[in-house]
Amino acid sequence: MTRHAITIVGSGYVGLVTGACLAKLGHRVVCHDIDTKKISLLKRGSMPFFEPGLREIILQSVRQKRLTFESDPVTALRGSEVIFITVGTPSRKDGSVDISYVKSAAKSIAANLRGGEIIVSKSTVPIGASLLLRRSIQRTFSGHFSIVSNPEFLREGVALGAFLKADRIILGYEQQVTARVKKIMREIYAGIKAPIIETNNRTAELIKYAANVFLASHISFINSIARLCEEIGADVEVVSAALKADPRIGQRAFLSAGIGYGGLCFPKDIRALIRISQKLGYRFKFLDVVDQINKDQRKFFVQRIRMLVPKIKGKKVALLGLSFKPQTDDLRDAPSLDIIKSLLRAGAKLHVTDPVAINSTRRIFGSLLTYHRNPYDALRGAHVAAIITEWPQFTALKLEKMKKLLAEPNIVDGRNIYDPETMRHLGFRYIGIGRGYIREIFVKK
Template sequence: MRVAVIGSGYVGLVAATCFAEGGNDVVCVDIDKAKIDGLKNGIVPIYEPGLEEMVERNAKAGRLSFTTDLAEGVKPAEVVFIAVGTPEGENGDADLQYVLAAARDIGKVIERYTVVVDKSTVPVGTADLVRKEIAAVTDVEFDVVSNPEFLKEGAAIDDFMSPDRVVIGAETEKAREIMGELYAPFCRKNDRIIFMDTRSAELTKYAANAMLATRISFMNEMARLCERVGADVEMVRQGIGSDSRIGLSFLFAGASFGGSCFPKDIKALYGTARENGLDFELLRAVNSVNAEQKRILLQKALRHYGTNLEGKLFGVWGLAFKPKTDDMREAPSITLIEGLLGKGARVVAHDPVAHESARKIFGDRIAYADTPYGAVEGVDGLFLVTEWNEFRRPDFDRMQSLMKQAVVFDGRNVFNPKKMRERGFKYFGIGRGKDQ
């Protein structure tokens, strides 16, 4: 099948590459000439395990190409995906200007029946707006489909190639058949395609992210309660997660959630509810809890050291909002580091892949260590913010010998509190008892 993908950001590039891996002829279109030139030369602008190799393999095979010429990509295509950014607007709603501009441009160049697919995360009713924009500039037959993505950064390739589900919102049988054929190679073991109307599909993406974010915020509130009553949130997590009606996923207490999806999607969904006369109180609470949780590690440090951190040096393990990505959007490390700097402290940080992303935010205001141990030498305390695997089993004796003060603030509950204290560390986790 001939496919065009408008946008070479995270969603667009992953989708284009995976569709090419499935045997389709795919053209990825972007107005950013530097990015397209880089992709033509094998330079992948985002970090995602396995993506660079897959881009190179499919480009070499001739199944994946890149262009700034929208007509070149769209005219031959049977299916055109819109995967441009939907940044948060001033009022928290999703900004659709790039989606609608892409729709108009697509409408101007299509010459035969085309399925136009909203792949970007967009609010309810966007498919109708896209349909209106295209119809205003062409008489060619087309359908608009909503096909939200459910990719996890760090596991996007596996998620796409072997999806839990593929949600397709379509209003015609013709569009459903084409989309079903396109996704069939990715659902050979089980038919995981769920067809529905476009508005339900649009809402499904927001509902999924809001539900997951709610679980996280609930557990973070439980962690605070655990610290008040002397309980261990890890024990509580195992106790409730063993209930088959609840399950263990997304029940980890920690230093808040971040990234480009959860915070933005919660605000957008709340905005949709508000526009329709509904005060979605639960979503307001989820967002409020998360904002407060981003300050939890700094609050623990201030209780331990006092409010004046002048002259103290702190190490930070993990800068990205989650492992296996260099994405620092809404990362809890930002709130922590800005708070430490604001209190007069110095910071040295290590992350396996996010140093360059961090430099764009902090510049030379912090130091960057090439290794985890470089980020603990001479420090008054260590903050573990992102649970990269390499942080899970360090040489604790080496850590302790390098640190000025053997104090660890574990923002992801990676370490065992009892064993840490037996090793001689002053340990602070999230919801691990009254002394936290």
């Protein structure tokens, strides 16, 4: 395998995972960031966020001298053949993508180019951004360089596997791409057994949006089916299992009913594609519906809590789970944030627990919440327990103990981790998502 000298510009989530995995594949990698505190943290062997297995791979690659961290752009870019841009591209208020960090990265890169480098755009950027990137660099550097669009498809919580055992690798090239550039890009990913799809820049940029919108639409679809299930007395889990049994749909389909999607990618990419379409004079109505259904799920979840505890002011509510999905501490656009804000406005006393996201939550809400490492402590004396994140630790809780600890045996399960019949047999007033008639729960004893 041919090894290459690579610089990662932007050492956030995408940058660190990309850098660590490329180093593991044998390349010599420098992770660069202008945040000196972050670089110092990484040099000490600490991590700025939680991702299973990432710290171990980073420490191993550092020991093997394949991975270093550098805040100085001159040092970081010296001798680099391939430069990956992995900086953040946050949403603006109108839903459009803010590429100011990409422009800043381009300016820094341009000042340190020698000629012949390949600049790989891995950040999620608006369609057509590769041309903007080229023009931005050419304002400073007049020599030869190449732009490649290589969108990331990382999945938080399983990011290492998603990278090293990727389903596909997308490489978008400029019209004037050379055989050398294609050869190097293939060599970079030679250690990954995945099909490589080569196309132009704009198609590569659109593929990322199309993939995330497609997956998000499945979630909104099954949540709509779940609402119908509650009206007709059907079980969405059985419906979902039957759908997945169809080979045209498959077992990996995103068909788990719940409180909706969150995280950095799905909400941001849907809003961005809506905005991109608007600018082109096309109203992408389908995306409006997908987005609205997801927002509504969070409201419906709070309504379910208040169905069980109508006079919620001053009542203790235990929230189990804070991160937007298991195996991460990421709270970006997490359903928990809207749910917490709504319950606080209603005057509830919130006791929260999460295996890894407590510190992240404390930075946002401070003393407004009571935090617990042990979920049983959060449950003690609560008038209702709400399952927000499907952590395996919550699935493993002893139900009899839960019932004894709760002031009232009320459970609202936003991820359908418990069996309704079991819960009702044990004496819980249990509401899942799409698990039959909700009104049956309120029949007087």
